[in-house]
Amino acid sequence: xxxVEQSPQNLTAQEGEFxxxxxxxxVGISALHWLQQxxxxxxxxxxxxSSGKKKHGRLIATINxxxxxxxxxxxxxxxxxxxxxxxxxxxxxxMRFGAGTRLTVKP
Amino acid sequence: xxxxTQNPRYLITVTGKKLTVTCSQNMNHxxxxxxRQDPGLGLRQIYYSMNVEVTDKGDVPEGYKxxxxxxxxxxxxxxxxxxxxxxxxxxxxxxxSGGFIQPQHFGDGTRLSIL
Numbered sequence: 001x002x003x004v005e006q007s008p009q010n011l012t013a014q015e016g017e018f019x020x021x022x023x024x025x026x027v028g029i030s031a032l033h034w035l036q037q038x039x040x041x042x043x044x045x046x047x048x049x050s051s052g053k054k055k056h057g058r059l060i061a062t063i064n065x066x067x068x069x070x071x072x073x074x075x076x077x078x079x080x081x082x083x084x085x086x087x088x089x090x091x092x093x094x095m096r097f098g099a100g101t102r103l104t105v106k107p
Numbered sequence: 108x109x110x111x112t113q114n115p116r117y118l119i120t121v122t123g124k125k126l127t128v129t130c131s132q133n134m135n136h137x138x139x140x141x142x143r144q145d146p147g148l149g150l151r152q153i154y155y156s157m158n159v160e161v162t163d164k165g166d167v168p169e170g171y172k173x174x175x176x177x178x179x180x181x182x183x184x185x186x187x188x189x190x191x192x193x194x195x196x197x198x199x200x201x202x203x204s205g206g207f208i209q210p211q212h213f214g215d216g217t218r219l220s221i222l
Contacts, residue, residue, distance in 0.1 A: 033210065043197060045210035086150065093157065094165055095140065097150040 003027050006087050006098035013105050019074040021101045023087030026068065034061050034072050035086040037100070043086075046072070077105045109134045113198050113214035120188060121222050128183045128217050130198030138203045139181040140165070140211070141173065143194040150197070156181055157203065188221045195219075 005024045013019055023032070034046040047054050047061040049070065054061050058077075063070040074081055082105050087098040111132045120126055132139065140155035142165075152165030156175040170192055172184040181200075185192060195218050199211040 035213075041195065041216050043199075043213040043216075045201075045212070048210045088150070093155060093163060095142075095150075095152045095155075096166070097142075099147075099149045 002099070003091070003096050004087055004089055004098040006085075006101050008101060009099065010102045011104070013077050013103070015078060015105055015107050017077050017105075019077050019081070019103065019105075021072045021085050021087075021103070023070045023072070023098055024068060025070075025087075025089050025096075027089065027091050027096070029068075029089040029091055031090045032063055032070050033088040033090070033095075034070075035088060037084040037086060039083065046085075074103075077103075079105045079107050081105050109212065111198055111200055111212050111214040113196070113217050115217060116215065117218045119220040119222065122189055123187050126185050126188060126219075128185075128196060128198075128219070130181045130183065130200075130214060131179050132181075132200040132212065133179065134200065134212065135178065136200035136202055136212070137178070138211075139175065139198065139200045141171070141181070141183045142197045142199065143167065143192075144197065144216075145194050153183070153196075185219075188219075190221050193219060193221050 007022045031050045036044045049063040058075045060073040084100040086100045114129045137158045141153040142150045144150045151167045154173040156162045198214040201211040
């Protein structure tokens with residue numbers, strides 16, 4: 001079983017919809033990261049969380065350490081949000097990654 | 108401009124021919140790391156470095172070497188490449204701060220094909 005599980009694997013939405021991507025992990029972590037990988041392959045770090053909630057523009061990330069669960073929300077989704085979203089956790093100094101969620105936002 | 112630069116971006120080579128993928132960052136980051144990305148397997152960590160002369164194995168270090176002689180550079184060395192090392196490789200860097208690895212800056216990726 002993968003230490004980091006993401007759901008859903010694929011997600012298609014209409015422009016303007018509220019999006020939620022989930023990440024569950026089974027190991028003790030010191031931090032959780034959300035990454036965005038564009039169709040061209042480039043990876044951008046969106047958030048690093050150790051507790052609570054962070055917001056950046058239309059993106060919101062939350063983490064519940066007790067439940068070992070994090071969510072990434074996108075409000076008012078737009079076609080340019082189409083990408084693969086990857087959850088990653090830090091276990092000691094190692095990074096472990098979820099398989100990613102492929103999001104497609106249709107106009 | 109803050110960036111992580113990987114070279115080459117693309118390489119096709121043959122089994123057994125030693126190769127080096129370079130990674131350089133201009134942000135004075137202590138932490139640097141190499142990852143490979145494969146379809147169905149996602150990203151996996153190969154090696155990382157917490158600072159100069161400090162390197163450690165990640166999840167999939169077999170067949171790879173790294174060195175960290177200076178803070179800005181973290182080359183990935185494949186001494187005897189094999190076809191199962193065909194993959195997309197990413198280098199990343201960040202500050203470790205307060206015990207956490209801060210959000211990482213990623214290079215653009217190196218697509219390696221080993222025939």
